[in-house]
Amino acid sequence: MKKTALFIIFFISLNIYSQTDEVVLKQLYSESLTNGKSYDWLSYLTTQIGGRLSGSYNAEKAVAWAKEELDSLGLDKVWLQPVMVPKWVRGTKEYAFIETTPGKTTSVNICALGGSIATSPAGLKAHVVEIQGFEQLKALGKENIEGKIVFYNRPMQANLLHPFEAYRDGLNLRYQGAVEASKYGAVGVIIRSLSLKLDEFPHTGVMSYEGVPVEKRIPAAAISTKDAELLSTMLKLDKTIHFYFKQSCKQLEDVQSYNVIGEITGSEYPNEYVVVGAHLDSWDLGDGAHDNGAGVVQSMDVLRLFKKIKITPKRTLRIVLFMNKENGLRGALKYAEEVKSKNENHIFALESDTGGFMPRGFSFDSKEADYNLVLSWKPLFKPYLQQYFEQGASDANIGPLKTNSNVLASLRTDSQRYFDYHHASTDTFDAVNKRELELGAATMAALVYLMDNYGLK
Incomplete structure (x- = not known):
């Protein structure tokens, strides 16, 4: 009898999720694939604004556009965080x-x-x-x-x-x-x-x-x-x-730009933050579609999906669109600096910066116990073919947020074609597949939902 009880406890510890979670994930994927906004957003960001090198007029336009779109989602708060960035012109x-x-x-x-x-x-x-x-x-x-x-x-x-x-x-x-x-x-x-x-x-x-x-x-x-x-x-x-x-080309004086931030306040643990984000700037040769327009619109769609299917987060869900990843990382450093000064508890941060290709899963920068927690959710992603769960380094923008007690994660896509486009004039909207982009948004939303629902040990 004792052995049976121990086995049940062990089995439950390996699978920390419920049938409700399966239903929610199915809703997230269905909504993203049938009514997703990521592809339309990417179309505007790339074809109507274009390349967004830090300090440029296009970067300024992208900031205004992103804030307007986040405002339209009915989030609890949307704001701009000032940051000085370099201005290099080609x-x-x-x-x-x-x-x-x-x-x-x-x-x-x-x-x-x-x-x-x-x-x-x-x-x-x-x-x-x-x-x-x-x-x-x-x-x-x-x-x-x-x-x-x-x-x-x-x-x-x-x-x-x-x-x-x-x-x-x-x-x-x-x-x-x-x-x-x-x-x-x-x-x-x-x-x-x-x-x-x-x-x-x-x-x-x-x-x-x-x-x-x-x-x-x-x-x-x-x-x-x-x-x-x-x-x-x-x-x-x-x-x-x-x-x-x-x-x-010429290096000019630094200019002011902004990180774009929005959030939904947590219903139970508002002082615990779950962050999703990407870098809003890009290089100037192409439209910055894969690098990193895809990550921007996927992150935006995570919050939209929560609102659309009426998920009330337990923890404060925040999106951060970082400025100046490509030639300075100023936005990420500024955000982390303010997080530290305000003593905000960021338990989890997820970044998308490997292009809008087919999502394969995630890498996690975490302690072993926390990694085992997220590993227990892996079966939930199997029906969607997102089964790459590995410990590893996180992406650059969320790296400065790392502490001894939180988890950083990065969306991992099929990257075999990524460097065909990376930092080149070929990085344009037409190079992004709509369905793969939408699957990426849903996959991010699914992990954010689980992390918000269960928190860390």
């Missing part, structure tokens, strides 16, 4: 070519990296040194690099199953490439775009000069993967060829 379209002999050139596709300085008005032309990593800079030495353009040509590792692992492997070249090359007298850097796809579309992204004096900074640009292959092949045939590029 200027006129970049131009580049490979010169084999004087007057004989082949045009290639490049884009300035975010934060880079401009070339001179006449552009920059020099011989090229092709390398794959920083260790080769040291091996070549100043005598082989001074006065030349360093071409970092390290493809993303196709043998890694998870593209984000391959992406992280190349980040140091993009972020620190100009600083490291300038130590050896390089006059500029060209970096192979961080994409697994071979095409003609360069991918931008943030870089840094890490305190290097302005007069010693060198311009940095990304080259498309297809043109990187071309340049590499031509260098193998003739190392005396020249590379020319011209860009007119």
Whole structure:
């Protein structure tokens, strides 16, 4: 008899949910797939506003739009949180070519990296040194690099199953490439775009000069993967060829922008906060549809779904649309700073920042006991094919909220095509599948519902 009782207790501990939860999840998915707002919202955000680089007019428009839409949902409170953000402008379209002999050139596709300085008005032309990593800079030495353009040509590792692992492997070249090359007298850097796809579309992204004096900074640009292959092949045939590029980007003074925040007050534990969010800014080359318009509209739809099917949250449910993730993380840091100053208890935060692709599940940054709690909900997601539950790092915007007692989670999508679009002009509304986007919104709403309903141990 005692063994039976212990077995029942053990079984219940493995499955902390009820038939009511199954019904609620079914309602969430049904509502999102039949009457969801995420796709319509994304259409407006991307096609009517467009790319939303921090400090830009489009970012300002996006803030106003997001606040208006959240106001229309009938939330208990919607407000703007001021935050100072950097203002970097790309200027006129970049131009580049490979010169084999004087007057004989082949045009290639490049884009300035975010934060880079401009070339001179006449552009920059020099011989090229092709390398794959920083260790080769040291091996070549100043005598082989001074006065030349360093071409970092390290493809993303196709043998890694998870593209984000391959992406992280190349980040140091993009972020620190100009600083490291300038130590050896390089006059500029060209970096192979961080994409697994071979095409003609360069991918931008943030870089840094890490305190290097302005007069010693060198311009940095990304080259498309297809043109990187071309340049590499031509260098193998003739190392005396020249590379020319011209860009007119500029770093201006910081400007004021805003995080957009809304909430539904909890009915039982109003001082416990459950947060869902994404970053509202994007790069300027495309429309920022996957990165991160998808996460923005999915997060918005979570609160709409709660209102629509009349779920009264026990805890205060808050949405945060962060500004300036792409080139500074100022919005996330500002939000976390105010949370700490107000001593707000954020027990859970969920972010969507892996594109509007088919959702596969979540990663969790948590203690083992809390992870076991959320793991017990995994069977509820099985009918919807959302079965990826793993412990791991959270996304950048909610990272500053981490404490020893809360749980951070990130929506994980099928990311195999994500870097086809990431930070490129191809990141447009037409690249997002409506049904996959809506499934993502429902999946987020389901996890938020469960966390709100059960809380932490």
